Amino acid sequence: MSVPRNGGSDYAEYLRLAPLLDLQHPRYPAEDAWTHGDEHLFIVVHQSCELMLRQVLIDLRQAARVMSSPDSGRDLEMCVGNLRRSGEVVGLVTGLTSGLYSMRVDSFASFRPLLGNASGAQSAQFRELRLVLGLSGERNGLLFEAFEALLADTGCQIGDVFTGLSPDHVVRRVADAMLTLSESVWQWQNQHLRLAAWMLGDAGGTAGSSGAAYLERRTAAPFGTLWRARSSVHDQNASTVRAEGA
Ligand code: HEM
Numbered sequence: 001m002s003v004p005r006n007g008g009s010d011y012a013e014y015l016r017l018a019p020l021l022d023l024q025h026p027r028y029p030a031e032d033a034w035t036h037g038d039e040h041l042f043i044v045v046h047q048s049c050e051l052m053l054r055q056v057l058i059d060l061r062q063a064a065r066v067m068s069s070p071d072s073g074r075d076l077e078m079c080v081g082n083l084r085r086s087g088e089v090v091g092l093v094t095g096l097t098s099g100l101y102s103m104r105v106d107s108f109a110s111f112r113p114l115l116g117n118a119s120g121a122q123s124a125q126f127r128e129l130r131l132v133l134g135l136s137g138e139r140n141g142l143l144f145e146a147f148e149a150l151l152a153d154t155g156c157q158i159g160d161v162f163t164g165l166s167p168d169h170v171v172r173r174v175a176d177a178m179l180t181l182s183e184s185v186w187q188w189q190n191q192h193l194r195l196a197a198w199m200l201g202d203a204g205g206t207a208g209s210s211g212a213a214y215l216e217r218r219t220a221a222p223f224g225t226l227w228r229a230r231s232s233v234h235d236q237n238a239s240t241v242r243a244e245g246a
């Protein structure tokens with residue numbers, strides 16, 4: 001691998017700011033400064049979410065690759081790092097999404113027809129994220145299947161991850177990071193659902209769905225099997241208390 005020693009560029013050049021800042025084109029006339037500004041924010045927030053999502057997909061694919069073929073402890077440390085960062089970055093997406101509460105509902109209603117049928121439901125990256133997380137209903141998803149491969153490789157049983165492994169065992173930390181990510185994804189879904197309800201009320205979505213009611217049915221935390229394994233710590237504690245009381 002050869003690493004260039006000096007890219008020889010300044011801030012604007014390195015970040016390619018000129019093309020980046022030329023990608024926002026609100027369709028609502030600029031004469032209505034408030035509505036135009038709200039539409040600008042709407043575009044910037046969606047674009048930023050897509051950028052964050054690209055980072056999440058890079059990290060999750062890397063984590064899945066390492067779990068499927070863990071050749072050293074250090075790689076699994078990297079995997080924990082990738083998973084934790086994904087949870088953090090999904091948290092940033094939640095923060096960005098909540099920024100849209102600052103739009104006025106009447107200005108949103110004014111520029112919304114200009115979206116046509118454009119909707120987050122058409123986001124290829126979000127669709128891929130649902131597949132990776134096993135939220136598409138077809139399979140367990142790339143990440144959980146990779147975690148199963150890791151369990152098989154290390155001889156751990158899923159039922160023992162939270163009750164048999166110490167909290168600093170790397171497999172346990174991978175599982176913890178996956179659940180933190182799951183929680184973060186669930187929080188985004190809820191934030192988005194509440195925002196849609198706030199902005200739309202009973203109105204339908206631009207992709208033709210029933211709107212907030214549809215989103216509520218879609219809301220689910222990934223890795224249900226892992227959640228169930230984690231909740232078994234309470235069974236263990238309850239039986240200890242029963243044994244002590246006997
Ligand atoms: C005022 C702001 C928003 C409203 C009112 C809204 C509303 C909706 C609605 C009603 C849907 C269901 C599909 C449809 O009929 O369109 C949807 C889907 C979706 N939206 Fe938003 N949304 C907003 C902001 C965002 C933001 C900031 C993102 C982040 C990129 C986002 C990402 C998505 C995704 C990924 C879906 C598909 C969800 C799924 O398939 O479960 N939305 N949105």
